[in-house]
Amino acid sequence: MTITAPPRPPAAAPPPARPSSGRRVAGLLLRWWRRLTAMRTAIVLLFLLALAAVPGSLLPQRSLSQNNVNQYFADHPSLAPVLDRLYLFDVFSSPWFAAVYLLLFVSLIGCVLPRGLEHYRAMRAAPPPAPRNLLRLPDAGELPTALPAGQALDVVEEELRVRRFRVVRREGELSAEKGYLKETGNLLFHLSLVALLLGLAGGKLWGYEGSILVTEGQGFCNSFQQYDTYSAGPLVDSGDLSPLCVDLEDFRAEYEDNLTAASFTADIGYGAPGEEGRTTTIGVNDPLRLDGDRVYTTGHGFSPTFTVTRPDGTSLEDVSVPFLPSDQATMASQGALKVPDLRPDGEDQLAVEGFFAPTGLVQGGVLTSVDPRPLAPQVALVAYQGYLGLDSGIPQSVYSLDSAQIDRGSLTEVGSANLSVGEAMTLPDGTTIAFTGYRQFAAFQYSHDPGQLWVLGSSIALLTGLLGMLLLRRERVFARAAAAPGDGGTVLTLASITRGSGENAPRFAALTDDLTNALTARRSAPRSPGPGPEDPPRVS
Amino acid sequence: MSPDELASLSDSLFSISIALYSLAMVAFSAQLAFGRRAARTRELVGAGGPAGELPTEAPAAAEGGRGRRWGTVAMVLAALGAVAHGGVLVARGLAADRLPWGNMYEFSTATVFVAVVAYLVFALRAPGLRHIGLFVLAPVVLSMVLIGLFLYAEAGPLVAALRSYWLAIHVSTAIIGFGVFFVSGIASVLYLAATRHEERVAAGERPGSLLSRLPGAAALDRVAHRTAVFGFPIWTFTVIAGAIWAEAAWGRFWGWDPKETWAFIAWVVYAAYLHARTTAGWRGTPAAWVNVVGLGVMIFNLTFVNMVSTGLHSYAGVN
Numbered sequence: 101m102t103i104t105a106p107p108r109p110p111a112a113a114p115p116p117a118r119p120s121s122g123r124r125v126a127g128l129l130l131r132w133w134r135r136l137t138a139m140r141t142a143i144v145l146l147f148l149l150a151l152a153a154v155p156g157s158l159l160p161q162r163s164l165s166q167n168n169v170n171q172y173f174a175d176h177p178s179l180a181p182v183l184d185r186l187y188l189f190d191v192f193s194s195p196w197f198a199a200v201y202l203l204l205f206v207s208l209i210g211c212v213l214p215r216g217l218e219h220y221r222a223m224r225a226a227p228p229p230a231p232r233n234l235l236r237l238p239d240a241g242e243l244p245t246a247l248p249a250g251q252a253l254d255v256v257e258e259e260l261r262v263r264r265f266r267v268v269r270r271e272g273e274l275s276a277e278k279g280y281l282k283e284t285g286n287l288l289f290h291l292s293l294v295a296l297l298l299g300l301a302g303g304k305l306w307g308y309e310g311s312i313l314v315t316e317g318q319g320f321c322n323s324f325q326q327y328d329t330y331s332a333g334p335l336v337d338s339g340d341l342s343p344l345c346v347d348l349e350d351f352r353a354e355y356e357d358n359l360t361a362a363s364f365t366a367d368i369g370y371g372a373p374g375e376e377g378r379t380t381t382i383g384v385n386d387p388l389r390l391d392g393d394r395v396y397t398t399g400h401g402f403s404p405t406f407t408v409t410r411p412d413g414t415s416l417e418d419v420s421v422p423f424l425p426s427d428q429a430t431m432a433s434q435g436a437l438k439v440p441d442l443r444p445d446g447e448d449q450l451a452v453e454g455f456f457a458p459t460g461l462v463q464g465g466v467l468t469s470v471d472p473r474p475l476a477p478q479v480a481l482v483a484y485q486g487y488l489g490l491d492s493g494i495p496q497s498v499y500s501l502d503s504a505q506i507d508r509g510s511l512t513e514v515g516s517a518n519l520s521v522g523e524a525m526t527l528p529d530g531t532t533i534a535f536t537g538y539r540q541f542a543a544f545q546y547s548h549d550p551g552q553l554w555v556l557g558s559s560i561a562l563l564t565g566l567l568g569m570l571l572l573r574r575e576r577v578f579a580r581a582a583a584a585p586g587d588g589g590t591v592l593t594l595a596s597i598t599r600g601s602g603e604n605a606p607r608f609a610a611l612t613d614d615l616t617n618a619l620t621a622r623r624s625a626p627r628s629p630g631p632g633p634e635d636p637p638r639v640s
Numbered sequence: 641m642s643p644d645e646l647a648s649l650s651d652s653l654f655s656i657s658i659a660l661y662s663l664a665m666v667a668f669s670a671q672l673a674f675g676r677r678a679a680r681t682r683e684l685v686g687a688g689g690p691a692g693e694l695p696t697e698a699p700a701a702a703e704g705g706r707g708r709r710w711g712t713v714a715m716v717l718a719a720l721g722a723v724a725h726g727g728v729l730v731a732r733g734l735a736a737d738r739l740p741w742g743n744m745y746e747f748s749t750a751t752v753f754v755a756v757v758a759y760l761v762f763a764l765r766a767p768g769l770r771h772i773g774l775f776v777l778a779p780v781v782l783s784m785v786l787i788g789l790f791l792y793a794e795a796g797p798l799v800a801a802l803r804s805y806w807l808a809i810h811v812s813t814a815i816i817g818f819g820v821f822f823v824s825g826i827a828s829v830l831y832l833a834a835t836r837h838e839e840r841v842a843a844g845e846r847p848g849s850l851l852s853r854l855p856g857a858a859a860l861d862r863v864a865h866r867t868a869v870f871g872f873p874i875w876t877f878t879v880i881a882g883a884i885w886a887e888a889a890w891g892r893f894w895g896w897d898p899k900e901t902w903a904f905i906a907w908v909v910y911a912a913y914l915h916a917r918t919t920a921g922w923r924g925t926p927a928a929w930v931n932v933v934g935l936g937v938m939i940f941n942l943t944f945v946n947m948v949s950t951g952l953h954s955y956a957g958v959n
């Protein structure tokens with residue numbers, strides 16, 4: 101530990117011979133190292149770390165929601181790019197955040213390693229000799245006894261050994277110490293912090309995560325091409341992903357009477373590609389865990405199904421498109437159906453923008469959803485015809501139409517309707533769009549984090565070390581026996597000093613009381629032969 | 641009793657506990673007003689003994705009989721208030737047939753309950769600390785009123801994400817940790833006030849304020865430190881348990897969600913407090929300020945992050 105000494109007045113040192121520049125640099129580095137590994141620096145760095153985390157919670161973060169960041173850019177067009185240059189939308193992966201915690205951990209290691217060595221030596225060494233003036237310690241007192249010095253110290257030694265002190269006897273005095281585990285706990289705590297950081301870093305480097313929406317009856321395999329979105333650490337090789345496929349067989353959402361969501365469960369089949377034969381049920385708080393990988397359901401929604409029939413009789417049967425919920429309480433959802441290639445010429449494409457209500461209520465021609473359960477599903481559709489621009493090379497969302505295409509006139513509205521299951525709308529050119537039903541979809545997340553167990557282990561070690569460090573007490577007791585002035589007998593001087601929480605005074609008082617009793621008892625009972633004062637120091 | 645009756649019993653007990661705490665505040669004020677200044681024994685300063693680890697101060701021995709009687713009345717009222725307060729939670733739990741900390745109203749009510757119990761335990765073990773009752777109960781009553789006014793939510797079932805045994809583990813320890821830090825923060829605030837006061841007395845002024853009837857600065861500092869030492873491992877466990885739960889519920893054990901971020905900030909600030917208290921140059925007033933900042937962060941995390949930020953951790957149930 102580096103306890104920072106109070107600043108000393110600068111001593112008027114004699115002007116030294118000019119040191120070589122190499123030594124000057126070494127001296128400078130050493131000074132910097134000392135400063136970095138001082139407790140005071142650690143406190144300041146701890147504060148900086150706390151402070152550095154603040155903007156990460158107040159500004160939208162890309163890691164949490166790219167949408168919110170885009171929204172922020174739209175709302176603050178001049179401020180946002182400046183903030184972005186300062187990494188304020190990626191705080192927790194920014195260089196300056198890394199700088200603070202790396203400095204902190206260098207400081208931590210620089211302080212803990214020497215301390216560990218010192219502790220190792222201290223554990224093997226005998227408790228130090230008693231200070232000259234015991235009565236100046238925080239808790240000290242004198243006990244007169246009629247026993248001779250050696251026997252009095254025997255009694256003290258016995259009492260202390262019962263209390264699990266390590267005791268060493270020296271000429272006419274005794275030193276005892278206990279609570280080495282406190283220091284061990286401290287070291288364990290600080291080293292666990294380092295281990296935890298390594299585990300986090302490992303997970304970031306070799307971990308990945310992919311998400312995908314899957315409608316009942318469909319499935320996905322673990323590969324980056326398939327995921328709607330994914331993120332992967334820099335050391336992930338896309339060829340190394342575990343070969344696993346998952347099929348969604350059935351999805352269920354259950355609700356309480358007051359429509360509080362009670363449970364979401366997905367029945368899935370999974371296994372290596374082509375053999376998804378094993379089945380299980382996953383749900384909220386209950387992912388599928390395979391060694392190193394996890395599969396979650398993170399959301400759900402409805403995929404209405406449509407049949408589109410062209411006037412010439414060609415048709416698309418029962419296409420299901422996932423509609424994204426815009427309101428979790430009523431599961432009102434929005435989506436789009438894009439039909440690019442009914443005819444080969446590509447100029448007469450069809451696009452439908454839709455609103456899905458699991459339990460619909462139409463008021464004044466406007467459809468709203470009043471219940472998250474699919475009791476009376478309805479859709480409100482707006483149909484467009486024209487050119488979709490799917491081959492323009494600009495990526496499009498599959499969940500909505502590009503409003504620029506509508507504004508530009510590439511797509512023109514050709515009809516709208518509210519439909520219940522089984523109903524259909526007919527467009528001016530004779531095309532019919534039928535709402536044939538719905539399936540449910542589940543949002544799946546596939547995660548791989550090789551550092552996870554390591555981080556868990558480090559956290560448990562950290563907590564163990566913390567408890568040891570905070571709850572245990574390091575305590576030293578010294579005793580010295582001197583002949584009482586006058587008629588013989590002995591005066592025992594006792595003192596104790598502790599490091600750690602809590603007050604020592606009551607414990608010291610209890611120790612003194614017990615010793616007084618023991619000394620009296622020993623005086624009345626004939627003593628058994630024991631080690632004399634001339635015994636050499638012993639350590640146990 | 642039917643769930644509805646239990647729910648309204650819980651609501652009545654809420655008002656009753658506020659009333660009892662308010663009466664206890666009156667009695668604590670009377671104790672301060674009528675009690676003579678607690679004489680303090682000389683504080684032994686051992687050579688090399690670390691400051692703040694001094695022997696106990698006199699247990700307010702020289703207090704007048706009237707003050708002591710008011711003190712007893714106050715403690716009894718506060719204890720009755722705590723019983724009613726516990727009843728709020730029990731009746732809630734029975735009404736909804738689940739642990740009574742599923743939304744922000746229940747969570748905050750439980751946290752304040754832990755703070756009161758932590759104070760009562762301290763005050764029973766160290767009678768000298770009864771004198772700070774007014775300063776503990778005033779924020780308690782204020783919190784309760786604010787909770788009742790702004791956070792109230794009907795008893796109801798839990799959302800799916802909360803139906804896990806981790807609710808019992810993570811949220812219970814969060815409540816205990818927060819309640820204990822609450823007392824610790826108040827002790828540090830009083831410590832700061834008491835140090836100012838002692839400095840003015842030492843400078844020869846005679847500030848005739850209530851502060852002269854508080855326990856000494858060293859004793860307050862010790863309360864602040866001991867409660868923080870008790871709370872810190874609990875908070876550490878809360879964060880770890882939260883991460884384990886998040887791994888099952890949200891697909892990752894840590895994602896810098898606003899709640900997680902502020903829990904981390906609080907953890908770092910309390911770690912800094914524990915360090916500061918044992919580091920030359922930070923001991924005493926600066927360390928106490930760190931503890932006060934810690935309490936500020938905890939309260940911010942409960943209020944602002946729940947009500948303003950959007951994150952996964954949004955089970956507040958406040959509209």
Ligand code: HEM
Nearest residue numbers: 101102137138139142204207208211286908911914915918
């Ligand atoms: C350079 C970095 C660090 C150094 C030099 C350091 C050193 C120490 C030392 C010497 C103690 C024992 C205090 C005592 O004597 O009672 C201690 C305790 C502690 N450390 Fe650290 N530490 C560092 C970083 C950290 C970090 C990053 C954390 C957590 C964020 C942390 C959390 C703790 C806690 C909670 C205690 C218990 C305080 C107590 O004894 O009451 N430390 N540390």
